[in-house]
Amino acid sequence: MKKDCKVCKVAKTTTKVAAITTGALFAVYMWNLDQKVLGWAYVKVNEIFDRKPVDIKF
Secondary structure: OOOOOHHHHHHHHHHHHHHHHHHHHHHHHHHOHHHHHHHHHHHHHHHHHHOOOOOOOO
């Protein structure tokens, strides 16, 4: 069996990380997940803060 050199291991790891990152970003982009998450968070934040009485005094 041949052992991989250190440069080859680093290259494989870098390529693997880049491929996984690109795939994840592509999925987020294609399914519009960022907008869905932000929309859900916006609704939840409004539920938390809208039920409190507001008294603005200047």
